[in-house]
Amino acid sequence: MATETEKDSVTGTETTGHEWDGIKELNSPLPKWWIIIFWLCVAWSGLYYIVYPTFPGWDGLWEYTARKDxxxxxxxxxxxxxxxxxxxxxxxxxxxxxxxxxxxxxxxxxxxxxxxxxxxxxxxxxxxxxxxxxxxxxxxxxxxxxxxxxxxxxxxxxxxxxxxTRVSDMPRFGVDELLDKTQINEVADHVLSLTGGAAATEAGAEIFAENCAGCHGESGEGMAELGAPRLSDAIWLYGGDKATLVETISKARGGVxxxxxxxxxxxxxxxxxxxxxxxxxxx
Ligand code: HEC
Ligand code: HEC
Missing domain, CATH: 1.10.760.10 (Cytochrome c-like domain)
Known part of the structure; x- marks a missing residue:
């Protein structure tokens, strides 16, 4: 392997003096600007390494970490x-x-x-x-x-x-046969009548007074101490149509x-x- 350098006759560039089986290497160094940026990067990473927490146990000169922050x-x-x-x-x-x-x-x-x-x-x-x-x-x-x-x-x-916890259980008038179907029907109509949804009947009013007023109030105004909703407004927890009322009165709800x-x-x-x-x- 020759170690002499020479000028390449085709390109006019110096060779490095390396030669393998007649193949010679041109000496074309990296541009200066590239070298400068490269070393700046190396220096930057060195500084970074010291200033910031770069490895476990090293908090960096500035002792800044995003977590601490x-x-x-x-x-x-x-x-x-x-x-x-x-x-x-x-x-x-x-x-x-x-x-x-x-x-x-x-x-x-x-x-x-x-x-x-x-x-x-x-x-x-x-x-x-x-x-x-x-x-x-x-x-x-x-x-x-x-x-x-x-x-x-x-x-x-x-x-x-x-x-x-707040407890109050409305009786299951239908399931436990406290009222029969006709009575439940009548009292449901009475509840409807409180908001103008049905005509009031004497029978319905009587059943209501006997079975419901104790919790819901005489005119269905509700009673907060017993968690008995007001029935004389049009605001319903379960629904104010006849079928839903019959179901509520029959089974009670017991929301939790x-x-x-x-x-x-x-x-x-x-x-x-x-x-x-x-x-x-x-x-
Ligand atoms: C022991 C108290 C008590 C008695 C007696 C009682 N209720 Fe209730 N009622 C409640 C409670 C408490 C609720 C709340 C719903 C639940 O059970 O989660 C309720 C809910 C209702 C609702 C649902 C209201 C809504 O906004 O959807 C209707 C309708 C109703 N009662 C009608 C009656 C009728 C009619 C009677 C009589 C036949 C009656 N209740 C007797 C305590 C009572
Ligand atoms: C699993 C369902 C559920 C969750 C979750 C829940 N609630 Fe309720 N809440 C209910 C039911 C059902 C009632 C009605 C109980 C009854 O029938 O009296 C209620 C009733 C209430 C009442 C009483 C309303 C009244 O008219 O007196 C208040 C207030 C309330 N909830 C607030 C809250 C708050 C605040 C939270 C969250 C921390 C919450 N609830 C989470 C189901 C729930």
Whole structure:
């Protein structure tokens, strides 16, 4: 292998002096600009290696990591929220109603938590559906004050796992043969008559007074302590047509709402109560 360099006669370029079986290598070095950028990149990566956390255990000269940055931001946020959460936890429902900022904070938390936990049953707009009460209106089964709503949310309705759950069972007038078919028909007509949907009859009124008024009130105005819905408005939990009424009276319904007190913390339940209260005609 020759080591002498020479000028290649065809291209006019110097050779490197390497030769294999008569094949010679031209010496055409990389352009200067390329070399400069290459070494700049090498230098840059070296600096980067030192300044940033490049391998486990090395936090970098600047000690900057995106995770630490996030932790810092979260801590600041938590500290900020903690003030409000403490305030909210200490405040009575009445205090919250009066303090505009606290109310706004509670509302924001309540809205988020509602979407996560309540929307599947009550609908994302809280308008409910058959069996799931509309929370936007002014008709409350279990009462619509902030405290009432807080109790409902914390302990649920007919939720067996909570000792303080709201319980009230409408008798199954048909299934348990407390009333016969004709009587159920008559009393259903009486319920309809409360909202002008049928003519009132004496027989229907009598059955109602004897069997229903104890829970639903003499004129069907409802009773929040017993969770007995108002029957004299056109707002129906299960439906206000004759067939549905007959079915409700025959079988009763016993809707179940889970208790949230064990699953969500106390402050979240408060936030939810404030949010739900604000949605409709809170009392
Ligand atoms: C599994 C379905 C379900 C979920 C989830 C649910 N609810 Fe309910 N909720 C019900 C049912 C059913 C009732 C009606 C109970 C009855 O018949 O009295 C009810 C009733 C209520 C009432 C009482 C309404 C009134 O008129 O008195 C409030 C308030 C309420 N829910 C709020 C909430 C909130 C807040 C959440 C979320 C934390 C939630 N619910 C999640 C099913 C549910
Ligand atoms: C022990 C109390 C109690 C008695 C007595 C009672 N109810 Fe009820 N009623 C309730 C409760 C609680 C509900 C809520 C629905 C449920 O069971 O989840 C209800 C629901 C209803 C509903 C459904 C309302 C809606 O919005 O869809 C109708 C209709 C009704 N009752 C009619 C009657 C009639 C008619 C009688 C008498 C024959 C009667 N109830 C007797 C407690 C009672």
């Amino acid at each position: 996030l932790d810092r931001q979260m801590a600041a946020l938590q500290a900020d929220r903690a003030i409000w959460l403490d305030k909210l936890s200490a405040a009575s429902m009445d205090d919250i109603k009066k303090d505009g900022d606290l109310l706004a904070f509670a509302m924001a938390g309540g809205r988020a938590s509602f979407a996560d936990n309540c929307a599947p049953c009550h609908g994302s707009g809280a308008a409910g559906g058959p069996g799931y009460p509309n929370l936007l209106d002014d008709s409350w089964i279990w009462g619509g004050t902030l405290d009432d709503i807080q109790t409902t949310v914390a302990h649920g309705v007919r939720w067996a796992k909570d000792d303080d 709402m889970p208790a949230w007190g064990g699953r969500l913390d106390e402050v979240t339940v408060k936030q939810l109560a404030v949010y739900v209260h604000s949605l409709g005609g809170g009392q």
